Amino acid sequence: MRQWNQFRLLGDGDFLRNYAREHNLFIYPYDLLTGSDMALFEDLEAKTSAEQYLICALSDVKLGSDTGGKLYKLAPQALYKNATACRGATYEEVLELWNERMRKQAEILLKPLPRRFLALEGGAIIINVLGWGLFVLMLGFIPFVYDFLKENALVIIFILLCCNLEHLFLSSYGEEIPGRTLELWARPAQGNFSESLYRQMMGEWEELKERHDKALPYYLLWKRGQLRGAAEEVEPAEPEPAAIPAEPGYRDYCREIKAKLAAQIEDIAEQGAKISDRSVKRYVEDILKILREIQQAVSMGASEAQIIRARKVVTYWNEETLSLLANYLLLTGNSSQEARDTQESIATLLHDMAPVYRKELDRITASHTLEIKASMAVLQKEIEEALHKEK
Numbered sequence: 001m002r003q004w005n006q007f008r009l010l011g012d013g014d015f016l017r018n019y020a021r022e023h024n025l026f027i028y029p030y031d032l033l034t035g036s037d038m039a040l041f042e043d044l045e046a047k048t049s050a051e052q053y054l055i056c057a058l059s060d061v062k063l064g065s066d067t068g069g070k071l072y073k074l075a076p077q078a079l080y081k082n083a084t085a086c087r088g089a090t091y092e093e094v095l096e097l098w099n100e101r102m103r104k105q106a107e108i109l110l111k112p113l114p115r116r117f118l119a120l121e122g123g124a125i126i127i128n129v130l131g132w133g134l135f136v137l138m139l140g141f142i143p144f145v146y147d148f149l150k151e152n153a154l155v156i157i158f159i160l161l162c163c164n165l166e167h168l169f170l171s172s173y174g175e176e177i178p179g180r181t182l183e184l185w186a187r188p189a190q191g192n193f194s195e196s197l198y199r200q201m202m203g204e205w206e207e208l209k210e211r212h213d214k215a216l217p218y219y220l221l222w223k224r225g226q227l228r229g230a231a232e233e234v235e236p237a238e239p240e241p242a243a244i245p246a247e248p249g250y251r252d253y254c255r256e257i258k259a260k261l262a263a264q265i266e267d268i269a270e271q272g273a274k275i276s277d278r279s280v281k282r283y284v285e286d287i288l289k290i291l292r293e294i295q296q297a298v299s300m301g302a303s304e305a306q307i308i309r310a311r312k313v314v315t316y317w318n319e320e321t322l323s324l325l326a327n328y329l330l331l332t333g334n335s336s337q338e339a340r341d342t343q344e345s346i347a348t349l350l351h352d353m354a355p356v357y358r359k360e361l362d363r364i365t366a367s368h369t370l371e372i373k374a375s376m377a378v379l380q381k382e383i384e385e386a387l388h389k390e391k
Contacts (some may be wrong), residue, residue, distance in 0.1 A: 006072070011039065035205070
C-alpha cells in the first residue's frame with residue numbers, strides 16, 4: 001500500500017509556524033484532534049509533483065529506516081485518506097489543505113455524538129459492512145454454512161454491530177476539547193497570518209495536550225468525574241520545594257512570559273517596518289531574528305526553567321528596545337541637528353543590542369548543558385566515593 005511510503009522530515013511545528021508568519025499565511029498551529037504538533041514531509045516515492053509534500057500530525061508518523069538519513073512512515077493507525085487530503089506540490093498548497101482539514105475537523109467535533117461518530121467512523125463502518133457482506137456471500141454457497149448463518153442470523157448481526165461500534169471503546173471523539181476551542185477553530189480560515197489569533201490558539205495548546213493525555217473512551221467518560229471526586233477527597237501531601245515550579249500559578253507565569261514575548265516580537269516588527277533608514281531597519285531585523293530563535297527555544301517543548309530564564313528579555317531588554325524605536329520614530333521628520341544626533345545615538349544602541357540578545361539566547365539554551373554537567377559531576381562524585389569505600 002502507498003501508506004508505507006518513506007518520507008523525509010522537512011520541518012516540524014516551529015518551522016511551519018515561522019514560515020507561515022514570515023510569508024503572511026494563516027495556519028492552524030497544531031493538530032486539533034490529537035493535540036500533536038504538525039510536521040512537513042517530502043514523499044520520496046511520490047509519482048507526481050502534486051504529491052511531493054505531505055503535512056500531518058507527528059502522531060500520524062513513525063520513525064523508519066536510518067539509511068541515508070532519518071526516514072518516516074505513516075503509522076498503522078493513521079488514516080490514509082487524511083494523508084492524501086494533505087498532499088500538495090508546494091508548501092503554500094499543503095498549508096491550505098491543512099487549514100481546511102483542521103477547520104472541517106473542528107466542525108465535526110462540534111456536532112452531537114451520534115453525528116460526530118458517524119462522520120469520523122462512517123468510512124470504517126461501510127468497509128466493515130461491505131467486507132463482512134462479501135465474506136458471508138461467498139460462504140453462502142456452501143449449504144451447511146448457509147444453514148448455520150440462517151439459524152444464527154441475529155447473533156451474527158449483533159456481532160457485526162459490535163465490530164462497527166468497537167471504536168467507542170477506544171476513542172473519546174473530542175469530548176476532552178472545550179467548546180470555545182472548537183468554535184474558534186471552526187471559523188473560516190483567514191488568508192493572512194493573524195498574530196492575535198495565533199497566540200490565542202497556541203495559548204490553549206498546553207491545556208489541550210493535558211486533556212488529551214487524560215482522555216478516556218466515551219463509555220468511560222463518566223468515570224472521570226468519579227475519579228476526580230475521589231482524588232479531591234484525599235488530602236494532598238505537603239509539596240516538596242522541588243515540586244513548587246509545577247504548581248498552576250507557576251505554569252501560568254510561564255504562559256504569560258511566552259505570550260508577552262510573542263506580543264513584543266509583533267510590536268518590534270511593526271515599529272521596525274515604519275523605519276525608512278535601511279541600516280537601522282537591518283539592526284531591527286537582526287534583533288527580531290534572534291528574538292524568534294529565543295521564542296523557538298522557549299516553545300511548548302521547553303522546560304519551565306528555560307522559560308523563566310527568558311523573563312529578562314521580556315521584562316527588560318524588549319521594553320528598552322521598544323522605547324528606543326518609539327523615540328527614534330518620534331524624532332523622524334525633525335530636521336534639527338540635535339534630533340539627528342539623537343537618532344544616530346539610538347541607531348548605535350540598536351546595533352549594539354543584537355549581541356546582547358545573542359548572549360541571552362545562549363544563556364537560555366545552555367540550561368540543559370549545565371544541568372547535564374551538574375548531574376554528571378554528582379554521579380562522578382558518587383562513583384569515586386563508592387570506589388574509595390571498596391578500597
